[in-house]
Amino acid sequence: ETGVTQSPTHLIKTRGQQVTLRCSSQSGHNTVSWYQQALGQGPQFIFQYYREEENGRGNFPPRFSGLQFPNYSSELNVNALELDDSALYLCASSLKGNGEKLFFGSGTQLSVL
Amino acid sequence: QQQVKQSPQSLIVQKGGISIINCAYENTAFDYFPWYQQFPGKGPALLIAIRPDVSEKKEGRFTISFNKSAKQFSLHIMDSQPGDSATYFCAASSGSNYKLTFGKGTLLTVNP
Numbered sequence: 550e551t552g553v554t555q556s557p558t559h560l561i562k563t564r565g566q567q568v569t570l571r572c573s574s575q576s577g578h579n580t581v582s583w584y585q586q587a588l589g590q591g592p593q594f595i596f597q598y599y600r601e602e603e604n605g606r607g608n609f610p611p612r613f614s615g616l617q618f619p620n621y622s623s624e625l626n627v628n629a630l631e632l633d634d635s636a637l638y639l640c641a642s643s644l645k646g647n648g649e650k651l652f653f654g655s656g657t658q659l660s661v662l
Numbered sequence: 663q664q665q666v667k668q669s670p671q672s673l674i675v676q677k678g679g680i681s682i683i684n685c686a687y688e689n690t691a692f693d694y695f696p697w698y699q700q701f702p703g704k705g706p707a708l709l710i711a712i713r714p715d716v717s718e719k720k721e722g723r724f725t726i727s728f729n730k731s732a733k734q735f736s737l738h739i740m741d742s743q744p745g746d747s748a749t750y751f752c753a754a755s756s757g758s759n760y761k762l763t764f765g766k767g768t769l770l771t772v773n774p
Contacts, residue, residue, distance in 0.1 A: 589767070591764030592762070649760050651762065654705050
């Protein structure tokens with residue numbers, strides 16, 4: 550186990566709704582990254598947070614937003630859900646300066662109907 | 663644009679055999695190349711990684727071979743075991759923020 554916990558594990562939403570996914574990073578880690586993994590695909594980088602600020606973003610629209618809290622935990626928010634948002638959302642924590650070692654949680658499986 | 667191309671999509675190997683998975687990249691700025699292992703219902707876990715200053719790295723039964731001029735790298739799993747059955751992803755990143763670009767994955771099945 551990596552020590553990175555995500556909640557909820559599964560979620561079902563309907564198109565147009567909003568969703569919030571949560572992540573608790575591994576103890577001592579100050580950087581959180583979010584990835585989207587569609588079925589049968591590799592994870593795709595959404596964004597990274599360091600010291601409560603966005604520190605890099607992938608090719609995702611603004612309706613994907615995030616937060617990092619002082620305790621380094623993080624949230625991923627997705628507005629106006631679309632069917633294509635159905636995927637496994639992975640959170641990964643790391644320590645700035647040693648960021649190459651990403652520790653992933655088990656993910657939140659989001660289904661949009 | 664797929665910056666990291668991975669092959670094969672699936673691989674079946676007998677116990678004790680060698681599993682080989684290949685990746686090719688396009689972005690010459692990439693300077694970090696990890697391999698991740700993912701079991702069903704779990705997130706990816708770092709297996710082994712290499713930087714371009716070396717051509718090979720070995721950790722136990724797992725070896726990365728790296729060819730900078732060809733922009734290719736591969737994972738070799740020696741003495742493959744049924745417990746190695748999982749999906750393997752190659753990835754690449756550049757710079758200090760370690761945004762990873764993943765391949766599409768290889769489903770490895772090791773038959774007993």
